[in-house]
């Protein structure tokens with residue numbers, strides 16, 4: 001097991017600053033996910049750890065050794081790509097053992113490692129098949145198997161499940177998590193899929209524009225997003241946002257705008273509140289209490305018109321037109337709700353996020 005430490009990393013590609021002064025500490029044996037929208041630099045970061053991209057400045061340490069300029073094969077890493085990149089003329093066994101054969105690993109050792117990996121991935125019955133005769137999920141298992149046989153300390157995954165259908169993705173996701181437990185290897189995994197990130201990561205780094213916006217456990221990031229970008233990037237539907245001002249009124253902290261006044265005195269402000277601020281109040285849809293009058297720990301109920309109801313099976317997403325703003329609420333009970341009727345909603349104030357209106361950082 002190796003840790004991965006990235007210090008002040010800078011990467012320029014074709015005159016573009018893709019990564020700027022990035023720091024990240026991945027502990028030995030940890031499963032870390034790099035999450036962000038397309039073009040945020042997550043693949044570039046992963047490829048720089050693998051040694052496939054030169055860094056412009058900074059340092060990459062793997063297992064306590066400076067690997068910034070080390071050859072990819074000397075870094076103790078294995079990389080799994082989105083495209084399986086299997087050799088079409090070789091069967092599964094040959095595909096998995098290829099790298100070991102060319103670096104002269106003894107035959108008995110190759111057999112042991114291939115048997116172990118195919119056991120873990122349930123590839124035993126498929127060892128003699130060619131890639132053309134495998135499903136997408138099976139091909140990706142072989143690609144993962146090829147990485148496992150290297151017995152690398154650090155495994156890097158570049159969106160490995162994004163070519164698979166939703167059901168297979170869920171299955172392989174569970175297998176990957178299991179695999180991480182069995183192998184104990186350090187894993188760094190790139191995805192733009194928030195569900196994948198939330199379910200796989202012990203910690204995740206949310207990136208935007210080559211900069212890590214927040215690096216923490218999925219729970220902390222979901223419940224206490226560091227800024228507006230992170231708040232809106234995670235969650236489906238996304239966090240509801242209300243613009244307004246924040247000020248002290250008679251010993252209380254009050255968020256208000258033209259249509260809403262919310263007592264936020266209990267909010268764990270990082271800095272004591274002074275003066276009057278532009279502010280954005282964020283509430284997750286599951287923290288909008290629909291139809292129940294005043295919430296238990298909530299704001300005073302306000303009225304809105306139901307514009308759309310989406311049945312999701314386990315719950316309903318109810319879209320409320322609140323003075324022209326669409327507010328999403330999640331309803332888990334059997335409450336009777338009809339479109340175009342008015343209904344009350346309130347905000348569970350113990351679950352809100354507040355952001356500075358100008359800097360967009362969490363207050």
Ligand SMILES: Nc1ncnc2c1ncn2[C@@H]1O[C@H](COP(=O)(O)OP(=O)(O)OP(=O)(O)O)[C@@H](O)[C@H]1O
Pocket residue numbers: 013014015016018036037038039040041042043044045192
């Ligand atoms: N060779 C290159 N020359 C110039 N710019 C590049 C080059 N390769 C990538 N970029 C730019 O670097 C940025 C980051 O790319 P990267 O592939 O790391 O993003 P990503 O977050 O992995 O996105 P995706 O999810 O779409 O793969 C993008 O803006 C991209 O256009």
